[in-house]
Amino acid sequence: MPIEFAERIRRIPSYPVAGGYDLDGMALLASNESPFGPAPAVAEAAVRALHGANRYPDPSYAPLRGGLADRYGVPPERIALGAGSCDILLAAGEALLEPGAELVYAWPAFSVYPHLAAASGARAIEVPLDADARHDLDRIATEVTVATRLVLVCNPNNPTSTALPLEAVERFLAHIPEHVCVILDEAYCELSLTLGDPFASVELLRRWPNLVLLRSFSKVYGLAGLRVGYALAGTDAFRTAVDQVRQPFYLTSAAQAAAVEALRHQDEVERRVVATIAARSTLVDGVRELGLWVAASDANFLWVALPSVDADEVADAEAAVVAGLRDRGVLVRAGAALGGPGHLRVTVGTDGENRRFLDALAQLVDRR
Numbered sequence: 001m002p003i004e005f006a007e008r009i010r011r012i013p014s015y016p017v018a019g020g021y022d023l024d025g026m027a028l029l030a031s032n033e034s035p036f037g038p039a040p041a042v043a044e045a046a047v048r049a050l051h052g053a054n055r056y057p058d059p060s061y062a063p064l065r066g067g068l069a070d071r072y073g074v075p076p077e078r079i080a081l082g083a084g085s086c087d088i089l090l091a092a093g094e095a096l097l098e099p100g101a102e103l104v105y106a107w108p109a110f111s112v113y114p115h116l117a118a119a120s121g122a123r124a125i126e127v128p129l130d131a132d133a134r135h136d137l138d139r140i141a142t143e144v145t146v147a148t149r150l151v152l153v154c155n156p157n158n159p160t161s162t163a164l165p166l167e168a169v170e171r172f173l174a175h176i177p178e179h180v181c182v183i184l185d186e187a188y189c190e191l192s193l194t195l196g197d198p199f200a201s202v203e204l205l206r207r208w209p210n211l212v213l214l215r216s217f218s219k220v221y222g223l224a225g226l227r228v229g230y231a232l233a234g235t236d237a238f239r240t241a242v243d244q245v246r247q248p249f250y251l252t253s254a255a256q257a258a259a260v261e262a263l264r265h266q267d268e269v270e271r272r273v274v275a276t277i278a279a280r281s282t283l284v285d286g287v288r289e290l291g292l293w294v295a296a297s298d299a300n301f302l303w304v305a306l307p308s309v310d311a312d313e314v315a316d317a318e319a320a321v322v323a324g325l326r327d328r329g330v331l332v333r334a335g336a337a338l339g340g341p342g343h344l345r346v347t348v349g350t351d352g353e354n355r356r357f358l359d360a361l362a363q364l365v366d367r368r
């Protein structure tokens with residue numbers, strides 16, 4: 001007899017992994033990582049922490065909590081930490097959801113969101129994006145019922161890269177009952193010209209105690225491999241609940257040390273943000289020159305529509321372009337795996353990688 005697993009194991013979708021082949025020398029434009037490695041002082045801090053790796057990490061996470069509290073003016077008790085923001089997201093699902101409860105989010109959005117309902121037995125309500133690939137916040141608000149426990153708003157949205165201005169989010173929050181937790185997933189907020197700066201949404205926490213801002217060190221801070229995320233919440237209750245459902249030592253000493261040090265190098269982060277935004281703009285122009293539609297991007301990636309084909313040919317056409325790019329040394333994400341068939345999601349890489357992508361795409365689009 002095979003091992004009998006819990007029913008939810010059949011329901012939980014697998015995360016679409018890019019890879020499975022030799023990645024050496026490839027332009028890795030599939031996972032929205034930073035092309036820049038950590039600043040030398042950040043790497044050194046992580047290495048120093050390794051020398052004490054015989055001890056468990058500091059379970060109070062005081063230096064990191066303190067660094068974030070100083071930067072954002074949010075009390076440390078309202079700051080949740082996690083092994084990537086994904087860790088906090090999944091813990092929030094566990095803490096808030098159960099059979100009979102509902103969660104609402106736009107779709108397509110971050111590919112991990114469907115996991116929350118599948119793991120908890122709650123019902124997911126997926127609200128289609130509008131014609132500009134943005135969240136339709138009015139419609140999301142109308143889907144909130146007495147059963148709703150959680151609303152997820154991805155701003156800027158992955159995979160479409162679009163963002164809504166904070167005023168729109170604020171108007172939306174006014175329609176959501178205060179017992180419903182609203183997670184504003186801001187993994188890419190530092191790169192958004194629509195949002196302005198990563199401090200603006202923090203102001204909303206004063207007015208909306210049910211609001212949680214989910215943030216990541218994986219993007220502009222360049223620490224995806226160390227897995228550090230954080231959440232700034234309107235009250236202590238969110239942090240207490242997500243800590244209750246996890247093991248005490250979810251963040252390694254090296255990850256904590258690197259994140260604390262990374263917070264001290266905002267000039268470097270700012271330089272990277274400026275470089276990424278400039279490269280994004282060049283990449284958008286290049287894609288448009290090929291005659292393709294690309295969403296207005298507020299993140300470190302683009303959402304590109306492939307030339308339209310008959311409905312029954314979309315999947316094959318998209319797969320052919322993704323495979324053609326891979327054959328030319330460029331790894332991107334197929335839209336079909338992210339809820340948006342007929343699209344590519346392309347991370348902004350180094351100038352050389354971006355050029356390589358554009359040259360390869362030009363060959364493939366011409367041939368079709």
Ligand SMILES: Cc1ncc(COP(=O)(O)O)c(C=O)c1O
Binds near residue numbers: 086217
């Ligand atoms: C919108 C969004 N939220 C959260 C995450 C998770 O990031 P991490 O767990 O690396 O912090 C990602 C990663 O790509 C993302 O795109």
